[in-house]
Amino acid sequence: MSGRARRYMSKRDRACDSCRIRKAACRIDRAPPCYLCTLYGKECTFQQPTSRPRQPLPEVVSSHSPQQAQINLRPDPHEVSPVGGDSVHYDILMSIDGDGVDHSAATAPGGFPDFFDGAGVSLSGGFGDGTWPTGFSPGSFIYPSPGLPGTGHSEDGGSSQAACVPLLMQETGSSVCLDTQGVMTPQLLGSSGDMDPLLMSRYQYDTSGAFHFKNLNIQSVSSGTEPTQFLLSKPSIFAASREENGCNNVSAFELRQELESLVPGDIGLRLISLFERIVAPDYPILGPPGQLNPSTSPPYLLASVYLIVEPFTKFDERLCIDLAYDKPSGVALYEIINKALRYEIHAPKLCVVQTMLLLAIRPYPNPIVLDSGFKWSQLATLIACAHTLGLHLDPKSWRIPPWQIAQRRCLSYFIYSTDKWLALSLGRPPLLHYDNWLVTRPSQEDRPVSGLDPLAWTNIMKRAELDSLLDRVLTQLYSPRAINTIYTDYKKTIALTSPLLEELFSWHRPVSTSSTDFTSSNQGRPLGLERALEMNYHYIHLSICRAILKPFLQPTVENLNEAEYIIAREQARIQAETCISAAAEFIHELRPEDLEALWPAWSATAFSSICFQILHMAVSSVDRSEADKWVNCLLKVRRDMRLKADILPCLHLGLLRIDSIFWKGINNVLHLEDHVRQAFASSSSIGRPLGIAGPAK
Secondary structure: OOOOOOOOOOOOOOOOOOHHHHHHOOOOOOOOOOHHHHHOOOOOOOOOOOOOOOOOOOOOOOOOHHHHHHHHHHOOOOOOOOOOOOOOOOOHOOEEEOOOOHHHHHOOOOOOOOOOOOOOOOOOOOOOOOOOOOOOOOOOOOOOOOOOOOOOOOOOOOEEOOOOOOOOOOOOOOOOOOOOOOEEEEEEEEOOOOOOHHOOOOOOOOOOOEEEEOOOOEEEOOOOOEEEEEEEEEEHHHHHHHHHHHOOOOOHHHHHHHHHHOOOOHHHHHHHHHHHHHHHOOOOOOOOOOOOOOOOOOOHHHHHHHHHHHHHHHHHOHHHHHHOOOOOOOHHHHHHHHHHHHHHOOOOOOOHHHHHHHHHHOOOOOOOOOOOHHHHHHHHHHHHHHHHHHOOOOHHOOOOOOOHHHHHHHHHHHHHHHHHHHHHOOOOOOOOOOOHOOOOOOOOHHHHHHHOHHHHHHHHHHHHHHHHHHHHHHHHHHHHHHHHHOOOOHHHHHHHHHHHHHHHHHHHHHOOOOOHHHHHOOOOOOOHHHHHHHHHHHHHEEEEEEEEHHHHHHHOOOOOHHHHHHHHHHHHHHHHHHHHHHHHHHHHHOHHHHHHHHOOOHHHHHHHHHHHHHHHHHOOOOOOHHHHHHHHHHHHHHHHHHEEEEHHHHHHHHHHHHHHHHHHHHHHHHHOOOOHHHHHOOOOOOOOOOOOOOOOO
């Protein structure tokens, strides 16, 4: 360097050339380059002279306690690098953590230009190029003084400026951006934990609702009768635990380079566009279109987006050619996710939860293998991270911006919904209970953060009604306690299922009459959400009818010949026939474009359940005519599924499982009564002849 070059940590010249241009804090661990130069691949130089002398930090008028006032007067041996008179850290908006990880997906979406209601944020330098994020303007900004506890030199050798980032807040309503605190990670302090929220409500918080310790802050977001606080912790707190568990921190710069070697930026943009067209209308968990960007979003979040849209690349006019012979390796994309999440899970952020939710709903990579153990463990980890971040609570009364309230509520609802559908499909008790999860359906106030039009949001609201019904079905009919009490009592079973069926039919009627309106306004996805809703409806209907049939498939000697029992059994089978006939017709009407709607992980088990219920009806038939009817129904459904399986991967699992029974030989698999055996023998069954077995499978 020239004679005018300067030391990288001198008090007089505080930032490298690139950071001074960006007006960002220059964070250097032990030696150059700094974090931002490393992240953006720039040369970290110190050759430019200081443009102006150090400006004094403004005095913050607040109701600090005398102890805090004394702390503020202490000189700081490692002064904060200013970006102007009253500016703040650049990373608070770009959400870049200490390792260069960019969490901009959690920043304010463009749909909330007025969430500060005129009380703007004073960031004198903006983004360094004179621009401002949507909804922000120069104005009042309150932040901790550099002498507060927690400032100074961090344990990992770098400046703790980023660890004690300022709090974006609204002066009039003390609104705090809880989920955009840079490297500080929020973790909920639960009501039954050792730190009683009622006691902590008496802490002497500053004007932003924060109380500062050395390595963490306590952030109050709600007071009154139900106080809610979060611990905002430095990354260094979790260093020992991460090291013990072998969680090496791979920098975002390295992960982004690895990801871009698999998916170039232009391909990534088209994959993101495909995600926003196909997946986001069903799961608007990443905010309005335009929030994702290959150069700024967390690499692990991008990798999960690329994984979930891979089956839909055939619907893009360029990707269908670019990726025809050279698709990104799913194994390599998952490796990027695993490298990051093993480290991030110790202190999760919303972008971690978003990533894990996309992985939970993603179709199985092998459509003929139900990887239930891994999928269920994946969901459990997602829920654990959600609890850590307080997503089981309703943030409507918290002092955080409206866009963050809506973002959290949307995430909460879709986690709740995913838990119910995966529990149904995998035959597990749900991990979430209604009493322990407050956001079980979204509201109209949450729509702006989703970026959806009113009609698409109406379908989300309709699905939430169905989710609520599914929760009751799982609790009342399929919980282990319910199975032990109602499945030997047909009267009690009928009493429980009747109101559930009435509510289901009431829900379905308005949906079935809205086809034309939805078709005309959904911009290229004619029946997308409606087809998904229809599948969910048939799946729940089938589950209720299965519960109704169970007492009659295990008859007791006392009521086997009772007239009331016989009539009830006939009615139950008639209800099941109505349900299965409608589901079989739904399969018959499937079209190639339904791939855009019938993709979530539980779609495969929905069609497999239909096949096996038809087989069960055939096996339990009371006479030959009924057996013939069900055998023919099964053959028709198998034929429809076989014709459509090549274009709809969700059919593969059910088709393989039911075909394997015929491949093995129906007599070698099931105990059949004579009239049922004759019905199968006389049918034109596809597969091996009756009773002729192939090799073990």
